Amino acid sequence: MDKIKLIIDNKEVSVPKGSTILEAAHKIGIDIPTLCHFELKDLDIHNKPGGCRICVVEVEGRRNLAPACVTECTEGMIVKTNSIRVLNARRTVLELLLSDHPADCLVCAKSCHCQLQDLAARFGVREIPFQGEQSSYQLEVSPSIIRDMNKCVMCRRCETMCNELQTVGALNAIERGFPAVVSTAFNQTLANSPCTFCGQCVAVCPVGALVEMDHTPKVIRAIADGKKTVVVQVAPAVRVALGEEFGMKPGTIVTGKLTAALKALGFNYVFDTDWSADLTIMEEGTELIDKLTRHLNGDKSVKLPLLSSCCPAWVNFFEYHFPELKDIPSTAKSPQQMFGSIAKSYFADKIGVKREDMVVVSVMPCLAKKYECARDEFKVDGNPDVDYSISTRELAALIKQANIDFKSLEDAPFDSPLGESTGAAVIFGTTGGVIEAAVRTVYEVLTKKPLPKLEFTELRGLEGVRSATIDVDGFKLNIGIAHGLSNARKLLNEIKEGKSQFHAIEVMACPGGCIDGGGQPLHHGNSEIIKARWEAIYEADRNMPIRKSHENPSIQAIYKEFLGEPCGHKSHELLHTHYFDKAKVIEVKLD
Numbered sequence: 001m002d003k004i005k006l007i008i009d010n011k012e013v014s015v016p017k018g019s020t021i022l023e024a025a026h027k028i029g030i031d032i033p034t035l036c037h038f039e040l041k042d043l044d045i046h047n048k049p050g051g052c053r054i055c056v057v058e059v060e061g062r063r064n065l066a067p068a069c070v071t072e073c074t075e076g077m078i079v080k081t082n083s084i085r086v087l088n089a090r091r092t093v094l095e096l097l098l099s100d101h102p103a104d105c106l107v108c109a110k111s112c113h114c115q116l117q118d119l120a121a122r123f124g125v126r127e128i129p130f131q132g133e134q135s136s137y138q139l140e141v142s143p144s145i146i147r148d149m150n151k152c153v154m155c156r157r158c159e160t161m162c163n164e165l166q167t168v169g170a171l172n173a174i175e176r177g178f179p180a181v182v183s184t185a186f187n188q189t190l191a192n193s194p195c196t197f198c199g200q201c202v203a204v205c206p207v208g209a210l211v212e213m214d215h216t217p218k219v220i221r222a223i224a225d226g227k228k229t230v231v232v233q234v235a236p237a238v239r240v241a242l243g244e245e246f247g248m249k250p251g252t253i254v255t256g257k258l259t260a261a262l263k264a265l266g267f268n269y270v271f272d273t274d275w276s277a278d279l280t281i282m283e284e285g286t287e288l289i290d291k292l293t294r295h296l297n298g299d300k301s302v303k304l305p306l307l308s309s310c311c312p313a314w315v316n317f318f319e320y321h322f323p324e325l326k327d328i329p330s331t332a333k334s335p336q337q338m339f340g341s342i343a344k345s346y347f348a349d350k351i352g353v354k355r356e357d358m359v360v361v362s363v364m365p366c367l368a369k370k371y372e373c374a375r376d377e378f379k380v381d382g383n384p385d386v387d388y389s390i391s392t393r394e395l396a397a398l399i400k401q402a403n404i405d406f407k408s409l410e411d412a413p414f415d416s417p418l419g420e421s422t423g424a425a426v427i428f429g430t431t432g433g434v435i436e437a438a439v440r441t442v443y444e445v446l447t448k449k450p451l452p453k454l455e456f457t458e459l460r461g462l463e464g465v466r467s468a469t470i471d472v473d474g475f476k477l478n479i480g481i482a483h484g485l486s487n488a489r490k491l492l493n494e495i496k497e498g499k500s501q502f503h504a505i506e507v508m509a510c511p512g513g514c515i516d517g518g519g520q521p522l523h524h525g526n527s528e529i530i531k532a533r534w535e536a537i538y539e540a541d542r543n544m545p546i547r548k549s550h551e552n553p554s555i556q557a558i559y560k561e562f563l564g565e566p567c568g569h570k571s572h573e574l575l576h577t578h579y580f581d582k583a584k585v586i587e588v589k590l591d
Contacts, residue, residue, distance in 0.1 A: 006077040021068040036155035037069040057081045099130040108208040115206035142190045144197035144370040152209040158201035166485040170195040194320045198313035198509045199367030199518015215388040222359040223266045230359045232267040237365040237429035237514035240536035244521040245396035246406045251532030256411020272414045274421030276339035277428045281549035284332040285441045286566035305502040310334045312372035313509035323581035331576040340385030341574045362389045365517030391519025420554040423547035426540045431483035431513035432459045435506035441550045447473040480505040
């Protein structure tokens, strides 16, 4: 690779041709402030609009200051990042941004986590010298995301994530000049747009323009209501990320402390979504076995591949963009919804509590889960199976509000009977985990033989699209895996064109799967944090005494006592769902 040399603040640096000044400065430890710049290098996602101008630097021989994030280095270039001219320009840009920004930091959800606030502190801004017109937009509240465009700084990170990573197309810049803002087509609400509520836009927003709908006040009120029995479930990816919010190393497994914290908060029962992940494998795995058996017997009506259905953002994506394929995905509900359905039927009856007197809360790495539990098909007479979903970040905030010393907590177990799970369930938290868990069960049920190996490493990895062929006693089971909706789109297009050779495909909306969900602790593009969480998921699997879903005694018991058989009448009633055609045609009448 061609190299070039330049000087930044009297320090010589050699970088590959095509590098930006910002990249060169970082290489020699020079920090240039940024706001609109954001990168996920492992996914080849780059947000470099150069619009905020916070990163301007002085380049010898040029009249105008240059934005470091988009200006390419040239041989012999001499750059100053710390001159008075640069400092004055950055401060002026910052003051202009602040002059059109609400001054409600005390009650803003991003307070203390806001990059604009950090910049104001860094530059010592104590007053706004510019007075003039301010943007005025109506606050939009959806089931998952709150959008306050009065706080938008036009960094356009959300637009990049929505259009490049997810190919959803819900967000785009509109207007020019002062009225410019990121919005939906025809200024629709997010709920009426193709938005999947994956939350990746929230994860990269540097200010409070996009934040999650906070359900913690409602959870607190439910716990405080002595007439309610409040049950909480915890998703697998939460246990490998929550510790980051308390200064612990990324990838630290905090399952026991997490359970102890939830009990200290006053939940009546603390259960594990991993339990219902095992239940999901029994249902979704049985679907796959049925389809494969019929396919091998020459049934031409069988539609393959079977698509996973655990991720609500992915479900919303195909309902909007590929509704003609809505009869291909598994009809199994997600583990969150299976848990809620069982908790408010089987478990409520077991402890003698009426459905309406039970409140089910989920702790999820995902903001789409908030949308999912609000869907009408997951309600009985208006009462939802899952009442409230809070993110990993929200739980961390709740633990801090309660003054719980998380790091010093003694490990506590999950409650029974919805707390026992297997290693197959915990790997649901990362890309490839759902299908690997399914293969562990499908292989043994189909062949009636023990697995020759337990870990299917060929299904693992962080590449956006992966494929593998598993030998199931002579039958070649072709599996596809995608994470990130742009990658899912590629596989769905192959299905539409009749080119897909897969028997089953797992899709997760977020890069890396649930470990990088929109509700996880913010990592600001640090791929090492994602890798640490990914490794921790498989470590948690290896630490489990039982690692196959069909060997979970608690799962075996509920089929014997209550459900009957996988994909039977009772199971279909409680554990399966259907999908909708959400494609919209917008008619524009021209005068």
